[in-house]
Amino acid sequence: xxxxxxxxxxxxxxxxxxxxxxxGAVCMATKRNTLGVLMGVELILNGANVNFVAFASPYFxxxxxxxxxxxxxxxxxxxxxxxxxxxxxxxxxxxxNHSTIDVDxxxxxxx
Amino acid sequence: xxxxxxxxxAAINWHTVFFxxxxxxxxxxxxxxxxxxxxxxxxxxxxxxxAATSGLIFLTGAHFVGAMQLMIYVGGTVVLLIFGVMLTAxxxxxxxxxxxxxxxxxxxxxxxxxxxxxxxxxxxxxxRTSNYQAQLQAEVTAAEEEIIAxxxxxxxxxxxxxxxxxxxxxxxxxxxxxPGLTSQVGLGLVGVRADQPELDxxxxxxxxxxxxxxxxxLLVVLIGAxxxxxxxxxxxxxxxxxx
Numbered sequence: 001x002x003x004x005x006x007x008x009x010x011x012x013x014x015x016x017x018x019x020x021x022x023x024g025a026v027c028m029a030t031k032r033n034t035l036g037v038l039m040g041v042e043l044i045l046n047g048a049n050v051n052f053v054a055f056a057s058p059y060f061x062x063x064x065x066x067x068x069x070x071x072x073x074x075x076x077x078x079x080x081x082x083x084x085x086x087x088x089x090x091x092x093x094x095x096x097n098h099s100t101i102d103v104d105x106x107x108x109x110x111x
Numbered sequence: 112x113x114x115x116x117x118x119x120x121a122a123i124n125w126h127t128v129f130f131x132x133x134x135x136x137x138x139x140x141x142x143x144x145x146x147x148x149x150x151x152x153x154x155x156x157x158x159x160x161x162a163a164t165s166g167l168i169f170l171t172g173a174h175f176v177g178a179m180q181l182m183i184y185v186g187g188t189v190v191l192l193i194f195g196v197m198l199t200a201x202x203x204x205x206x207x208x209x210x211x212x213x214x215x216x217x218x219x220x221x222x223x224x225x226x227x228x229x230x231x232x233x234x235x236x237x238x239r240t241s242n243y244q245a246q247l248q249a250e251v252t253a254a255e256e257e258i259i260a261x262x263x264x265x266x267x268x269x270x271x272x273x274x275x276x277x278x279x280x281x282x283x284x285x286x287x288x289x290p291g292l293t294s295q296v297g298l299g300l301v302g303v304r305a306d307q308p309e310l311d312x313x314x315x316x317x318x319x320x321x322x323x324x325x326x327x328x329l330l331v332v333l334i335g336a337x338x339x340x341x342x343x344x345x346x347x348x349x350x351x352x353x354x
Contacts, residue, residue: 004131013171020138035154060171061237061241074179081183
């Protein structure tokens with residue numbers, strides 16, 4: 001039980017961020033449901049956000065990002081909200097016109 | 112079986128304990144989300160995973176970002192997603208099975224991505240652990256000992272204002288982490304860098320322009336979303352309109 005007494009470092013946070021990122025990528029690739037793909041995007045943005053705040057924290061490094069990291073994380077959160085709103089609107093529109101949300105069937109725009 | 116009294120007598124680092132709890136919740140529910148085929152369950156797992164991520168952000172000391180994560184993501188975005196599920200999902204579309212080939216390809220790509228990123232994360236020795244807590248504790252102890260010695264030398268029992276002014280920020284840092292960060296974030300968004308007072312032209316280093324851009328972007332996106340999600344036009348008898 002040595003690991004409970006030692007302080008965690010930046011690496012642990014980066015590993016969690018990498019895990020969320022990879023899971024989000026897998027989610028985006030495997031889900032056939034439009035909303036499932038959207039949730040994968042949310043997970044990816046979250047993984048990036050964890051990295052931003054971890055690099056900004058003075059708990060782990062002397063020369064940290066400081067305020068920059070927090071502000072970038074805030075911008076990422078706001079942009080993720082905007083992205084979710086517009087992607088959901090597109091998904092709803094698609095569902096209204098085609099009565100399905102299966103991404104495999106969304107090949108009408110194929111060039 | 113580990114030696115429980117020995118374990119309890121050792122100084123358990125509660126920061127570490129909470130980190131493992133919260134990160135296992137975040138990763139575990141994210142994994143459950145990918146494995147699940149039901150959209151409603153996926154939305155629920157996503158809520159828990161995002162809430163746990165906000166706990167992770169609190170643990171890095173960025174309290175304002177963590178609160179925003181809870182409010183915007185968990186309170187806003189996920190509610191939007193759940194509305195999307197409710198407005199689109201019918202019995203046939205709630206669960207859609209993925210082909211096995213897709214799973215294998217995605218797992219290969221995701222697994223190699225994860226292996227690469229984890230290896231990079233642990234490749235820098237200075238990142239593996241942190242001596243911040245020990246350093247801060249040593250600083251506080253040194254200051255306290257110095258002040259106690261001075262008090263004993265002068266034969267007094269109360270702190271002078273200078274000593275209190277020296278001790279108070281250290282104790283606040285030890286107890287609350289970064290108490291000034293929230294106001295610094297607010298000032299940074301209007302273009303003033305309170306954390307870097309040495310900058311001679313602070314307006315150029317602030318975040319006023321990105322803040323404005325993001326605000327206008329949010330407005331444009333919301334108008335666009337309302338336009339896209341409007342109700343379907345009915346087809347007129349002459350064949351005009353519709354698609």
